[in-house]
Amino acid sequence: MIRYLTFAVLIMLGFTSQAQAYIDPVTGSVIIQSLIGAFAVVLVALRGFRDRIVGIFRTKSESEDEDDQQSTSES
Amino acid sequence: MNELLTRDPGSFRDPAGYVFLDQNRVIRAVTQTAWQEFREIYQSGIFEILARKGLMVDCRQIEASQEELSTFLGARGEQIVAVFEHPRIPFISYPYEWTFSQLKDAALTHLDLQLIAFEHGFVLSDATAYNIQFLSGRPIHIDCMSLRRYSEGQVWEGYNQFCRQFLLPLLIEAWSGCAFQPMLRGSLEGISFSDALAILPRFQLFTSPSALMHVYLHGKAINTKSASATGLQSATKLRAGSYKAILKQLRDFISGLKSRKRPVSFWNDYAFSNSYSESMRRTKLSFVKQWAASCKPKMLLDIGGNTGDYSLAAVDGGADSCVILDSDLDSVDIAYLRFKNSGTQIFPLLMNFLDPTPDMGWRQCERKGIESRARADGVIALALIHHLVISGNVPLRDAVHWIMGMAPKGIIEFVPKQDPMVTGLLSTREDIYTDYTEEMFREAVTARGRIVLEHSIEENGRLLAAYETL
Numbered sequence: 166m167i168r169y170l171t172f173a174v175l176i177m178l179g180f181t182s183q184a185q186a187y188i189d190p191v192t193g194s195v196i197i198q199s200l201i202g203a204f205a206v207v208l209v210a211l212r213g214f215r216d217r218i219v220g221i222f223r224t225k226s227e228s229e230d231e232d233d234q235q236s237t238s239e240s
Numbered sequence: 241m242n243e244l245l246t247r248d249p250g251s252f253r254d255p256a257g258y259v260f261l262d263q264n265r266v267i268r269a270v271t272q273t274a275w276q277e278f279r280e281i282y283q284s285g286i287f288e289i290l291a292r293k294g295l296m297v298d299c300r301q302i303e304a305s306q307e308e309l310s311t312f313l314g315a316r317g318e319q320i321v322a323v324f325e326h327p328r329i330p331f332i333s334y335p336y337e338w339t340f341s342q343l344k345d346a347a348l349t350h351l352d353l354q355l356i357a358f359e360h361g362f363v364l365s366d367a368t369a370y371n372i373q374f375l376s377g378r379p380i381h382i383d384c385m386s387l388r389r390y391s392e393g394q395v396w397e398g399y400n401q402f403c404r405q406f407l408l409p410l411l412i413e414a415w416s417g418c419a420f421q422p423m424l425r426g427s428l429e430g431i432s433f434s435d436a437l438a439i440l441p442r443f444q445l446f447t448s449p450s451a452l453m454h455v456y457l458h459g460k461a462i463n464t465k466s467a468s469a470t471g472l473q474s475a476t477k478l479r480a481g482s483y484k485a486i487l488k489q490l491r492d493f494i495s496g497l498k499s500r501k502r503p504v505s506f507w508n509d510y511a512f513s514n515s516y517s518e519s520m521r522r523t524k525l526s527f528v529k530q531w532a533a534s535c536k537p538k539m540l541l542d543i544g545g546n547t548g549d550y551s552l553a554a555v556d557g558g559a560d561s562c563v564i565l566d567s568d569l570d571s572v573d574i575a576y577l578r579f580k581n582s583g584t585q586i587f588p589l590l591m592n593f594l595d596p597t598p599d600m601g602w603r604q605c606e607r608k609g610i611e612s613r614a615r616a617d618g619v620i621a622l623a624l625i626h627h628l629v630i631s632g633n634v635p636l637r638d639a640v641h642w643i644m645g646m647a648p649k650g651i652i653e654f655v656p657k658q659d660p661m662v663t664g665l666l667s668t669r670e671d672i673y674t675d676y677t678e679e680m681f682r683e684a685v686t687a688r689g690r691i692v693l694e695h696s697i698e699e700n701g702r703l704l705a706a707y708e709t710l
Contacts, residue, residue: 194400195476197461201453202482205489208449212492 245312249605252315257385260312266328268299268385269312269320279322281387286360290381295353297326297375299384327375329382330539330585331563332613335369335405336425337589337597339573340413340499342379343420345580346372347406349379351491358484363390367398369405369430370607374587377580393477396486400462403454404430407490410497411455412436415444417501419569421590428601433459450493502569520697524704525553527695528620528651531706532557534693535649537618541565543593543643544624548575551586554620561585565610567592593642594632611646619643619650622704626655629676630665636675640684644709654681654703678703 244262251259256274260267270278281287282301290296304323312320335343349372354364364386371383396402408431409420416439423431437445437459445451532540532554538561542551545564555562564586566572575588591597591610600607621643628639643652655662656678657671666673685691685707693706 191397191400193462193464194403194458195395195397197458198395198399198478198486199476199482201457202478202486204449204453205485206482209485209488209492212489 247313247315249603250601250607252602254385255314255316255318258312258314258320264328266326267302268324268326269314270322270324270385271314271318272321273318274385275321277389278385281362281389282324284360284362286357286362286387287384289360290353290356293352293356294378294380295349295356296381296384297329299324299326324384326382326384329373329375330561331374331587331589332608333374333587333589334597334607335372335409336421337591337610338421339569339576339588339590340410340420341573341576342374343369343406344410344494344497346379347402347410347494348491349381350402350406351487351494353381354487355484355491357387358390358487361390362387363394363396363483364388364398367396367402367405370428376585377576377582377587390480390483392480394483395476395478396483399486400458401430402490403458404432407454407494408433408436410494411451412439413499413502414497415440415501419502421569425597425600428607433462450489454490454493499573517699520699521549523695523697524622524653525550527693527704527706528553528622529557531651531693532559532618535618536560537616537647537649539563539616540618540620541614541616541646543619543621543646544627545575545588545620545622546571548578548586548588550620550622551575552579552584554618555584555586559618561587563614563616564588565591565593565614567594594628594634614646616647617649619647621650622653623655623661625652625681626659626662626665626676630662630669630673636673636680637684637687640681641688644685644688644707648709649707651704651706652681652685654678654705656701656703659700659702681705 245260245265245267246262248259248261255271256278257268257270260269282299287296287299291298302323302325309320309323312323314320335346338346346369350364350367350369357363365388366386371381371386372379373382374380405424409424412418412420412423412431418439420431423435433455436455440451440455445456528550536558537554538559540551540554540559540562542548542554542562542564543566545551545562545566546568548564551562551564562585564572564575566575566588567590569590572588572590575586579586579588593610597607597610599605599609599612625636625639625643628634628642629636634642640652643650657663657666657673657676681703682691682705685705689707689709691705692708695704696702697704
């Protein structure tokens with residue numbers, strides 16, 4: 166998913182004009198922040214989603230381990 | 241109150257307040273223009289929250305009469321209306337003296353501080369790496385006046401600065417294997433986007449979404465046409481969620497960076513590949529420990545200290561704190577990771593004394609050279625002198641007097657020509673070092689002081705000499 170997004174942005178950038186004139190670096194940095202911010206929101210959400218999925222599997226495998234240990238000790 | 245307090249020559253940029261220093265104190269003086277906002281921030285309790293988390297230095301208001309306040313004057317002639325005190329940082333350091341791990345921890349400290357401040361409705365007005373210092377081995381933000389109230393829709397003003405002074409140097413080392421320190425030393429503003437884009441590998445730049453955003457897209461925006469800029473003016477508001485997401489996303493990205501590409505140096509293995517045996521090493525450790533126990537230095541410099549074995553011996557012996565100054569990146573990084581959570585007051589920095597950090601910045605007063613910052617009462621220079629004399633062609637007498645000029649007490653190790661380490665250095669050059677003898681070494685020491693304790697290591701002919709200056 167992240168790779169597709171990266172690819173989409175790359176295509177988008179391919180149509181923008183090349184650097185020709187200098188403007189205050191901070192101005193450029195300020196202007197681009199809303200776009201980067203939107204992109205960051207998606208990435209943070211994806212990361213949260215991934216962590217949740219990994220968390221579910223980890224909890225499952227941990228509880229399975231506990232069950233295994235319990236059954237071993239009981240037997 | 242401030243008879244001896246003088247304004248730090250590096251404190252002039254922000255008219256909101258200025259820093260005044262004397263031997264022991266750090267005073268922050270707030271001007272009329274910033275007072276109302278700063279008082280509200282101070283009273284909100286955010287400084288205590290950040291200080292408790294170890295992210296910002298303590299900031300405590302001190303009572304001062306009108307008469308006392310009138311003796312302070314801002315860099316632009318402003319009147320001072322309130323003064324605050326901070327703890328003094330024992331040894332000021334700069335990002336070009338830090339290793340990858342140190343800069344990375346400093347970057348994460350900045351972002352952690354921003355994230356917590358943001359939760360409480362505050363932001364930092366800038367993102368200069370020079371506002372981070374190391375206290376007890378951990379990075380901490382020292383400029384409480386950078387904290388401002390967050391207003392809905394505002395952009396991160398320090399974003400460009402953060403990338404240039406933290407993110408780009410880290411990426412250049414992590415992905416290209418280039419040491420960032422010479423580049424940062426070459427430009428106090430940080431590494432430019434155009435340089436970073438030329439250095440960083442294209443594949444990683446275009447396949448990492450984080451790099452694509454913060455480096456490629458950001459760099460492209462900085463160099464874009466002004467016409468496009470005008471067209472995008474309406475897009476200069478940043479939603480609170482986006483502001484926070486940029487900080488969080490950068491934190492995730494930076495915490496995963498590792499310095500793997502830079503070639504490993506010879507020196508990080510030095511502790512195992514040097515010319516003395518385990519018993520000689522123990523003798524040397526005990527000599528250092530015994531010396532430290534006898535003179536108990538408050539601030540010790542360990543010049544050429546490698547990964548810090550002898551610094552640790554000195555601290556165990558009774559030295560209060562120790563700064564390791566070594567020119568090898570790997571050794572300094574190992575020492576930093578070794579001591580940062582150890583509770584010992586040992587702090588390593590990157591420093592090549594044949595090419596030391598000079599005075600830099602505005603009027604060459606803004607960022608100080610190493611010798612004016614290195615206020616020490618003890619120095620150890622073990623297995624160093626042959627590098628200065630033979631690798632650096634510094635006259636022996638000059639090298640000895642320079643070390644003795646760093647502190648009134650110390651230990652210098654003389655490594656003779658028959659030692660395998662010196663033989664190795666001489667194998668590729670003509671032996672023009674006629675002054676490099678133990679006799680001349682003793683003469684040089686006694687010209688400026690006296691040898692109070694000495695130990696000859698019979699196995700390799702080295703001499704450990706503890707001196708005191710006259």
